[in-house]
Amino acid sequence: MFPIARFRVDDRSMEPTLSPGDYVLVNRWSYALHGPVQGDLVVARDPENPTRHVVKRIADVADGSVYLVGDNAALSRDSRTYGAVPRDLLVGRVWSTAKR
Amino acid sequence: MSALHRVLRWMDRVSPAPVAYAHCDIPCGIYDPHHAQLAAHTVIRMIDLIEQIPKPAAGAGPKEWDTYASKVSRHTATKEQHAELAKHEVRILWGDYFKPEHAQQHPELHETVWKVLKLGSKGRQELDRKQGEELLEAINKIAEIFWKTKNVPTVRAKPPYNTNAETVVPKYA
Numbered sequence: 001m002f003p004i005a006r007f008r009v010d011d012r013s014m015e016p017t018l019s020p021g022d023y024v025l026v027n028r029w030s031y032a033l034h035g036p037v038q039g040d041l042v043v044a045r046d047p048e049n050p051t052r053h054v055v056k057r058i059a060d061v062a063d064g065s066v067y068l069v070g071d072n073a074a075l076s077r078d079s080r081t082y083g084a085v086p087r088d089l090l091v092g093r094v095w096s097t098a099k100r
Numbered sequence: 101m102s103a104l105h106r107v108l109r110w111m112d113r114v115s116p117a118p119v120a121y122a123h124c125d126i127p128c129g130i131y132d133p134h135h136a137q138l139a140a141h142t143v144i145r146m147i148d149l150i151e152q153i154p155k156p157a158a159g160a161g162p163k164e165w166d167t168y169a170s171k172v173s174r175h176t177a178t179k180e181q182h183a184e185l186a187k188h189e190v191r192i193l194w195g196d197y198f199k200p201e202h203a204q205q206h207p208e209l210h211e212t213v214w215k216v217l218k219l220g221s222k223g224r225q226e227l228d229r230k231q232g233e234e235l236l237e238a239i240n241k242i243a244e245i246f247w248k249t250k251n252v253p254t255v256r257a258k259p260p261y262n263t264n265a266e267t268v269v270p271k272y273a
Contacts, residue, residue: 006108007120014122020199023108024120043120055120070122077123098105 003029004095007043007053013070013077014055017041021100024055030093036066041094044068047082053091054078066090131197133243136189136216137267139182140236143223144263146179147232183223186235190216190242197246206245212238236265243268 009022018024026043036042036058044066046052056068056078065084070076079085108117153171156164194213203209219235222228240256247254252270259267 006111006117008108008112008117009122010119011122018122020122023105023112023117025108046121046123053118053120055122072122096104098102098108100101100105 001028003027003092005043005091007055009055013072013075014057015072015075017057017071018055018097019100023098024094025096025098026092027095028092030095031087031090036061036087036090036093041097042066042068043091043094044085045089045091047085047089050089055094060084131193131246133189133193133239133246133268136186136193136239137236137243139186139189140223140232140239141259141261141263141265141267142182143179143186143235144229144232144265145261146175146182147227147229148263150175150179150227180224183220183235186223186239187217187220190220190239193242193246198249202245202249206248208241209245212241212245216242233265236263236267240266240268243270 005026005028007024007026009018009024010020012020024041024043038058038061040058041055042058043053043055046054054068056070056076058066059069059079060067062084065086067079067084069078069080111117150172153168153175156168190213194209198209215238216235219231219238222231223235244254247268247270250270252272254268254270256266257269258264259269
């Protein structure tokens with residue numbers, strides 16, 4: 001599996017870090033050797049719809065799960081709504097971002 | 101725009117990247133200028149109805165005056181509510197739906213919203229059909245911009261509301 005995956009960002013819950021139309025490059029191997037850390041910007045499978053992806057920031061790490069929150073917390077739909085997200089849903093850490 | 105973004109955009113054309121949603125509170129997308137348009141029609145209709153309430157004749161007693169005052173008050177309250185509702189609905193479209201790129205494509209957007217808010221306040225204060233029609237027209241312009249951003253064609257037609265005023269209707273059916 002090639003480690004780098006690209007995603008196009010949609011919607012505004014990660015503003016000002018990411019805006020619609022930005023791209024992120026994700027390292028799918030980032031959590032192979034060590035676990036996620038608070039503050040990581042990650043792409044994960046959407047716990048409410050596993051065919052889709054979400055981009056969020058890790059606010060807290062628990063045993064086997066992470067708590068995801070959007071940078072634009074006032075607007076964001078995240079773990080505050082759907083609860084902690086199992087770690088297997090993490091695709092990887094954002095390695096690089098390309099702003100529009 | 102960074103070089104990396106240009107490269108990724110080019111790759112996107114060759115093979116689209118999956119989308120990572122920075123999900124908003126409620127991934128809504130349910131917006132429609134219809135409520136604002138209805139509210140403006142109601143303002144016009146209330147102005148007409150208030151003007152049609154028979155004035156008590158000369159020498160009328162307190163009872164007739166009370167009845168008249170009560171009718172005028174009720175219609176005025178409804179007029180004010182709907183003028184405020186029109187402002188509220190347009191504020192939602194402006195703040196939640198329209199994006200910076202929409203304002204770039206339709207430079208008249210901000211001023212039209214501003215006009216709606218001003219005319220909405222006038223709709224509360226005054227009893228002037230012409231101002232009511234101007235309020236509706238400004239909201240119709242917002243509706244035209246809104247549907248253009250959705251690539252939905254519109255027509256102008258007079259709905260059967262007793263207001264004898266045109267409304268902008270989307271043709272998505």
